[in-house]
Amino acid sequence: MKKLVSVSIAVVSLLGMMSAVQADVKTYRTACAACHAYGAPGPKVGDKAAWKDRIAKGMDALYTSALKGTAKGMPPKGGRMDLSDAEIKATVDYMVAESK
Numbered sequence: 001m002k003k004l005v006s007v008s009i010a011v012v013s014l015l016g017m018m019s020a021v022q023a024d025v026k027t028y029r030t031a032c033a034a035c036h037a038y039g040a041p042g043p044k045v046g047d048k049a050a051w052k053d054r055i056a057k058g059m060d061a062l063y064t065s066a067l068k069g070t071a072k073g074m075p076p077k078g079g080r081m082d083l084s085d086a087e088i089k090a091t092v093d094y095m096v097a098e099s100k
């Protein structure tokens with residue numbers, strides 16, 4: 001019985017992780033891909049060279065850029081002010097993970 005409980009907890013937490021990942025991909029596709037999927041105007045997700053120097057600044061700097069925008073064309077929250085800070089950060093995590 002104990003074993004069954006821990007197996008089901010493992011399955012539930014795995015499913016939870018999977019849906020979190022899918023939510024990030026969905027946010028990326030709907031809110032960010034228009035500028036980040038082709039190399040212009042934003043750095044292309046998956047292009048390691050385009051992200052190397054950015055990733056080197058550290059995640060906090062990238063979160064701040066994504067949340068507050070940058071002078072070089074990244075709009076605050078990609079223009080999606082309806083998204084929470086946590087959703088934006090999770091999407092940055094996804095973009096960085098795909099780009100290194």
Ligand code: HEC
Binds near residue numbers: 079
């Ligand atoms: C209207 C176009 C546009 C949209 C939409 C957009 N971005 Fe960007 N993004 C840019 C541009 C342009 C840059 C490069 C800005 C720079 O170098 O300062 C950028 C840069 C970034 C960077 C790197 C910032 C840095 O400090 O190097 C991150 C992280 C980022 N965007 C995340 C996102 C996320 C997350 C979304 C969706 C919620 C998003 N962007 C949507 C245009 C966009």
